[in-house]
Amino acid sequence: MGYRNLGFFPFPWLLWLSLVPLCMGRFVVEKNSLRVTSPEKIRGTYDSAIGNFGIPQYGGSLAGVVVYPKENQKGCKDFGDFHISFQSKPGSLPIFVMVDRGDCLFALKVWNAQKVGASAVLVADHLDEPLITMDSPEEDGSTATYVENITIPSALIRKGFSEQLKKEINAGEMVSLSLDWREAVPHPDDRVEYELWTNSNDECGFKCDMLMEFLKDFKGAAQILERRRYTQFTPHYITWFCPQAFTLSRQCKSQCINHGRYCAPDPEQDFNSGYDGKDVVIENLRQLCVFRAANNTGKPWIWWDYVTDFQIRCPMKEKKYNKECAHSVIKSLGLDMDSIEKCMGDPDADSENPVLKEEQQAQIGKGSRGDVTILPTLVVNNRQYRGKLAKGAVLKAICAGFEEATEPSICLSSDIETNECLENNGGCWQDRAANLTACKDTYRGRVCECPLVDGVQLKGDGYTICEARGPGRCNVNNGGCWQESRNGLSMSACVDNGEVKCKCPPGFKGDGVKTCEDINECKEKKACQCSECSCTNTWGSYDCSCSGDLLYMRDHDTCISKNASAAKSSWSFFWVILIGLAIAAGGAYMVYKYRLRAYMDSEIRAIMAQYMPLDSQGEVPNHVHGDRLDRL
Structure with a gap:
């Protein structure tokens, strides 16, 4: 019975193969001590086999009262369906539920009892045989949901002993016992x-x-x-x-x-x-x-x-x-x-x-x-x-x-203090220059998780790489891109536009991550090609100069005389002033002629208006003219 866990080998020949090195060995059932304290007639110590699931109280003991249910005695069904509870009342001893072996998995019996308050489970064997280890079942859809959640201890007891317990319980006796694991481990x-x-x-x-x-x-x-x-x-x-x-x-x-x-x-x-x-x-x-x-x-x-x-x-x-x-x-x-x-x-x-x-x-x-x-x-x-x-x-x-x-x-205490990140950085990613690390120390040991830096979540496996991505990435370790400073001038290959991209700046070439090399524009781009020009490469750019007193004009890639340039500038300034004065004079003359003509027109109209009516005036009344004739 102890070999049933080897059954996760899917082929019969391999199962037989797996037993080859073990045929001369033996399987030992680990036991704990079960001691009955009442009633008097069955008081004593008995063996029980520790179940290979749940949590045995190693180094301690647990006392309780045994209950043998009248319904669902094999524990294969949910006790809640029978309105049965094994929850002990405040101040009373915990309840140990005894169920019969058979019809379903050991673990299912224990799980059903735990759900309704049982503190421990005793499984009564129905065969007269040596004790065996109750093992956890292989995974399937129905068992995986509860086996890992069993937290109470369980034990298998012999058929003869279980019959004694049942007899006393049926007679109305209170059966109390303790499970003792203090000697389970040397x-x-x-x-x-x-x-x-x-x-x-x-x-x-x-x-x-x-x-x-x-x-x-x-x-x-x-x-x-x-x-x-x-x-x-x-x-x-x-x-x-x-x-x-x-x-x-x-x-x-x-x-x-x-x-x-x-x-x-x-x-x-x-x-x-x-x-x-x-x-x-x-x-x-x-x-x-x-x-x-x-x-x-x-x-x-x-x-x-x-x-x-x-x-x-x-x-x-x-x-x-x-x-x-x-x-x-x-x-x-x-x-x-x-x-x-x-x-x-x-x-x-x-x-x-x-x-x-x-x-x-x-x-x-x-x-x-x-x-x-x-x-x-x-x-x-x-x-x-x-x-x-x-x-x-x-x-x-x-x-x-x-x-x-x-x-x-x-x-004696659950407080465990340790910091596994102090040695070899816990084997996690780190950037010493930027003082960044993916090592995080926890109660369960260190984990390697890329950190959050200045609101930017670094991405990667936490062991070999952590990279900044998204907006703001250039603020964190320069986004993992190339960066260098010379003579107070800093250059970066990080492009902070939301893209995961490292691109060398103008004047440089390379992968943008590890290297960006200065481009020699004098040779590679053939800058300063005029006959009088002289090219000097600089970090990220270039300078052009002209021989003698010539001046370099970058837009036209040519050299011109500094004097010619000054004379040309002086004459240009003179002609600008002259043209400006001519325009101003012409404008003033036009304004003068306009105002003079308007004034003369108004005076002529006034004189003529005294001798004859104009188109815009009506006839002068006769009594006015008569008055003037009488006066003459």
Whole structure:
């Protein structure tokens, strides 16, 4: 039963292949202690198997009262449909729900009980058999939505013990018990040794997603523990080997390296497309060698930076899961590439690989630890962890491995202070000249995100490049374009018009990003071509001069005499004045003639008006004329 997680191999022959190195091993069920405190007749200590999901209370215990529902006793349906609640009242003990095994997944039973307030779940076995580990199911549309949200502990109990509990409950007795995880992890001294059996494949569904999320979340805490020498961490990777009869088959060639000695399942479960299993084996081997190289420098915690960075920068979905991308991550972390390549060896060689051979040997259980058959698996002080692979739950298990009173402060407080950006800039992009960095320190460890500078969001992957784009980009590190100053004169290739463009200014040539070289206009553009001209190149421009007392005119590219130019200017000024005076005199004469003529016309009209009527006047009345005659 412990081998059911190997079922994520899609082909029967590969499933059989995967069991080859494990046939001589054994699977160990991790147990916690269950102690009944009442009623008196069944008081005592019993074994229970820790479920491989939810959050066991490692290092602690939990007391409660057992309830066996009258309806939905297998817990496969929603208890809310039966109007059942297991929410304990204030001041009362938590409620442990006992459900029967069968008809549905273990995890679904626990989830249904958690939704209505249960503090823990006991699953009663319906078979007389040794205890098994209740494992989390493989991903499908219905399970992925709740498995990762289970937060209460659960345990499988034997059939005989469950029947005793049911008998007492049916008789009206209150059954109280406690689940004890204080001895679930050995704690011999003040240092914890733990291992993580992992995989670089990021396309295996729910379990791969859970693993990748855990690596990212737990990195900060893991590095603190390692830096301060509280723990000794070792990563491991499961591989399988191909039976000798199949080493020349297409399947083994595509899924294995070193002539069938080390294999992994096809990531996409399709031999005809995408990545092959051997790609996963090679990357697993590289990650093992990264750990060894980092460990040799006294900084084993760099492994956590590599695997999380590789996950972000080199995912299978983006077709970047390859050697080139891995090398860029290694380079950014300052690790020795040559030593890592030497450690990996030749994957095409028909011989053992020392690193992977050690991994296959370590996979077999030793002492109290069983075989590693479930991925991912955490081993703390040689005891396999059971429960949800989540930061808080795993940290509890690790802290339970310290000898009493030797736990570091990280186990007693959630406040973890670290700044991973102080060393090697966290492997992120930076511009020392502009004092800019993409490294951002967080509680979960550093992240590489391009910064926001003066209202401009820099764009890029955060590891190798961050560029300013859009309006205002030239104000931030000159938009990533070329810029230079000489003798108080500054030149820039940044074009701030919303375009992502670096263009050398007039008088320069180049890509505009790294270089803009001065153009020698005297040679390349053949400036100053007149016979008397002399050309001198300057930074970004040029100067032309003429021999003797000649003056250069740039618009006409010619030289003229300074005296001729002055005489010409004087005569031009004289003629302008003369013409101006003539125009003024002519204008005054015309005004004079107009006013004189108008005056004479008015005088003549006045005189004539005395002797005869004008057209504009009427006849003079007769009595006026008679009066004048009488007077004569």
